[in-house]
Amino acid sequence: MNENSIRIKETFDKLYLNEKQLSSGQTQFIEGCKKYFRKNKSLSEKQSEALFEITKYLKTESRITMSI
Numbered sequence: 001m002n003e004n005s006i007r008i009k010e011t012f013d014k015l016y017l018n019e020k021q022l023s024s025g026q027t028q029f030i031e032g033c034k035k036y037f038r039k040n041k042s043l044s045e046k047q048s049e050a051l052f053e054i055t056k057y058l059k060t061e062s063r064i065t066m067s068i
Contacts, residue, residue: 008043011051018058026054 015022015030022030033047043051 004048005042008037008048008051011055012037014055014058015051021058022054030054 012030012034019027029050033043033051036047037043
């Protein structure tokens with residue numbers, strides 16, 4: 001498995017964890033990319049760039065740490 005495939009899988013995971021923030025169009029695009037990725041074991045350059053851009057603009061919650 002190459003580095004780009006790992007990055008794509010990590011991106012899918014991050015998008016899944018933040019799916020509440022996605023529009024229905026984004027969700028449909030991501031599902032289409034997942035199907036394509038499962039079939040072809042890769043994405044086109046444009047598909048990858050779009051996924052990474054969606055992830056880039058997500059409002060991710062910062063981790064909460066507790067100190068005692």
